[in-house]
Amino acid sequence: MATVRIPPVLRPSVGGEREVQADGETVGEILESLATAHAETRGQLFGADGELNRYVNVYLNDEDVRVLDGLGTPVAEGDVLVILPAMAGGR
Amino acid sequence: MASRSLANRPCSGRYEDIVAAIGHTPLVELKRLSPKPGVRIWAKMESFNPTGSVKDRVARALIEDAEAQGLIAPGQTILEPTSGNTGISLAMICARRGYPLRVVMPDNVTPERTQLLRMYGAEVVYSPGGQGSNGAVAMALEMAQADPSYYMPYQYGNPANPNAHYNGTALEILDELDGEVAAFVAGLGTGGTLMGNGRRFKEELGDAVRIVAAEPMQGEPVQGLRSLDDGFIPPIIDLSVLDRKIFVTNRDAIVWTRRLLDDEGVFAGVSSGAIASIAVRIASELDEGNVVFVVCDDGWKYLSSGIYTRPVDEIENLDSTVWW
Numbered sequence: 001m002a003t004v005r006i007p008p009v010l011r012p013s014v015g016g017e018r019e020v021q022a023d024g025e026t027v028g029e030i031l032e033s034l035a036t037a038h039a040e041t042r043g044q045l046f047g048a049d050g051e052l053n054r055y056v057n058v059y060l061n062d063e064d065v066r067v068l069d070g071l072g073t074p075v076a077e078g079d080v081l082v083i084l085p086a087m088a089g090g091r
Numbered sequence: 092m093a094s095r096s097l098a099n100r101p102c103s104g105r106y107e108d109i110v111a112a113i114g115h116t117p118l119v120e121l122k123r124l125s126p127k128p129g130v131r132i133w134a135k136m137e138s139f140n141p142t143g144s145v146k147d148r149v150a151r152a153l154i155e156d157a158e159a160q161g162l163i164a165p166g167q168t169i170l171e172p173t174s175g176n177t178g179i180s181l182a183m184i185c186a187r188r189g190y191p192l193r194v195v196m197p198d199n200v201t202p203e204r205t206q207l208l209r210m211y212g213a214e215v216v217y218s219p220g221g222q223g224s225n226g227a228v229a230m231a232l233e234m235a236q237a238d239p240s241y242y243m244p245y246q247y248g249n250p251a252n253p254n255a256h257y258n259g260t261a262l263e264i265l266d267e268l269d270g271e272v273a274a275f276v277a278g279l280g281t282g283g284t285l286m287g288n289g290r291r292f293k294e295e296l297g298d299a300v301r302i303v304a305a306e307p308m309q310g311e312p313v314q315g316l317r318s319l320d321d322g323f324i325p326p327i328i329d330l331s332v333l334d335r336k337i338f339v340t341n342r343d344a345i346v347w348t349r350r351l352l353d354d355e356g357v358f359a360g361v362s363s364g365a366i367a368s369i370a371v372r373i374a375s376e377l378d379e380g381n382v383v384f385v386v387c388d389d390g391w392k393y394l395s396s397g398i399y400t401r402p403v404d405e406i407e408n409l410d411s412t413v414w415w
Contacts, residue, residue, distance in 0.1 A: 009316045044319050055322025064336035067304075084338075086322035087223050087309045 002075050005082045013040035028071030055086045113147040118267045123354045129379035134386045142179050144388035150180035152255035153244035163242050165189030170241040172231035174413050175204035182211035195231040197413050203392040225323045247281050247325035256287025273380025276370040278362045279304040282328035289332040301334040305369040308338040310410025339365035345398050360388040362415030
């Protein structure tokens, strides 16, 4: 069981919750649980190819999973997944 | 006459004008931040550039590259989205080279930035702060599309941005450390610093070097997207160059900005605090070697926010300000 933090742009799709609990042993399994429980999130989280939507960043605790093992990144009990929209930084 | 010699050579050189003096910044060891004796932490002091930020390198490269390609000549109006530093650097260079400059900037940056931009002669167009830098990028792209008389260097998509580091910053670091760099940590914004330095270090050092991105965790008030399709990934970013990518909250960034000041006497901007926090974390995972991180800018532009003197809990608009 992991905690998933939901960004403001996705909250309407999860009944307004700021965070939800989801089961799974990998990032992909947890996001799949989320998309099963809240169907409106599926099209926003995943592209047609089943990979992460390119404008979604998912962090395991504070590290971007795309630079770890992507959807296959293992998740331990008590970990936090943070979903954030891709925002411009830079100056 | 008795000969006199410098205690530390080389000194930082002599230059034909202020634009030529960009770069050649000091590399300073921060011993108090190092978690173990065998790991040395070095700050690349980009805050020593003429306008006080790493973006001087980028702005000079953007302008000189466009000139070399014949895309601009004096009198041409330049347009650029920025949350401050690139605009300030462009403003200084454009004023010297005869280019009027218009910058698009979120309206929730610290007020010093507007003053600096106007001081150097730039015109400021504000974008909605709630959309963060995404809003500035979108507005500038629309303006450029509607009026072809603008030339937009577009730091987010222009290879001259990373090339300024590939051909500059990275070579300076390799030279100073005799090619021994175990990890390089920088902020992820446009991606220029990380891509340019990262590519050079990977080419020279292969997998022996780790390239680590620290990125801002944008506060919820600046995540004002209507949908995820409004998201933005700078075109110059190639994630395959990175070994780690770690976010830092505004709160931690400010706590570490204060640590740089209090422990090491380094007066730096907020992103540099964030980057320092990740550099120390990476250093704690190594047994030996040099960890280099970038001090992107100095602290002058943030004074009005009170971050250097007030407790972090008393800082106003912590999450609704675009700090970096």
